[in-house]
Amino acid sequence: KAGVTQTPxxxxxTRGQQVTLSCSPISGHRSVSWYQQTPGQGLQFxxxxxxxxxxxxxxxxGRFSGRQFSNSRSEMNVSTLELGDSAxxxxxxxxxxxxxxxxxxxxxxxxxx
Amino acid sequence: xxxxxxxxxxxxxxxxxxxxxxCTYSNSAFQYFMWYRQYSRKGPELLMYTYSSGNKEDGxxxxxxDKSSKYISLFIRDSxxxxxxxxxxxxxxxxxxxxxxTRLHILP
Numbered sequence: 001k002a003g004v005t006q007t008p009x010x011x012x013x014t015r016g017q018q019v020t021l022s023c024s025p026i027s028g029h030r031s032v033s034w035y036q037q038t039p040g041q042g043l044q045f046x047x048x049x050x051x052x053x054x055x056x057x058x059x060x061x062g063r064f065s066g067r068q069f070s071n072s073r074s075e076m077n078v079s080t081l082e083l084g085d086s087a088x089x090x091x092x093x094x095x096x097x098x099x100x101x102x103x104x105x106x107x108x109x110x111x112x113x
Numbered sequence: 114x115x116x117x118x119x120x121x122x123x124x125x126x127x128x129x130x131x132x133x134x135x136c137t138y139s140n141s142a143f144q145y146f147m148w149y150r151q152y153s154r155k156g157p158e159l160l161m162y163t164y165s166s167g168n169k170e171d172g173x174x175x176x177x178x179d180k181s182s183k184y185i186s187l188f189i190r191d192s193x194x195x196x197x198x199x200x201x202x203x204x205x206x207x208x209x210x211x212x213x214x215t216r217l218h219i220l221p
Contacts, residue, residue: 033208043213
């Protein structure tokens with residue numbers, strides 16, 4: 001069974017630009033969560049989607065948004081990028097919502113210059 | 114006070130030693146307690162989970178939860194160089210909250 005895939009793996013953007021990251025969950029998984037990982041703050045929850053509905057949102061500004069499609073694939077968007085948005089963005093999928101058992105992708109390394 | 118506290122390390126131990134990794138938390142609503150392992154340049158992978166208080170063993174790994182003390186532990190017996198990674202504790206109420214992770218080095 002294929003794992004969680006994230007594209008692109010690496011990205012370099014300039015302040016003020018916007019970026020869209022993509023996540024394809026494990027086949028059959030309907031829940032997708034997004035996290036931001038930085039050395040200083042660790043792994044922080046961004047949002048969770050299940051059946052195309054956002055179920056939960058972390059404490060991030062409105063510049064961070066996401067969506068989920070009918071095939072469970074998900075995208076997250078960050079608008080008006082800031083230097084502090086440089087991080088590893090991880091996507092995790094699970095079979096159901098509110099699951100303790102999440103499977104992570106390899107992440108997208110975003111660098112904002 | 115942060116919801117989940119975890120010593121970042123690094124923790125260096127000789128091969129074969131018993132490793133003890135710990136987290137404390139403040140939210141008594143947490144019911145699921147997990148340990149994830151993250152190798153460099155990879156996403157975290159679930160090692161073990163425990164529901165409520167108690168112990169759980171899986172091979173060389175043992176997870177303990179003490180809800181009265183709001184304290185969880187992961188023990189690794191007969192540690193191997195391949196166990197060198199960052200270990201993240203995690204807990205769930207309406208979302209999963211992660212500790213910052215402890216970097217572990219097993220010295221051959």
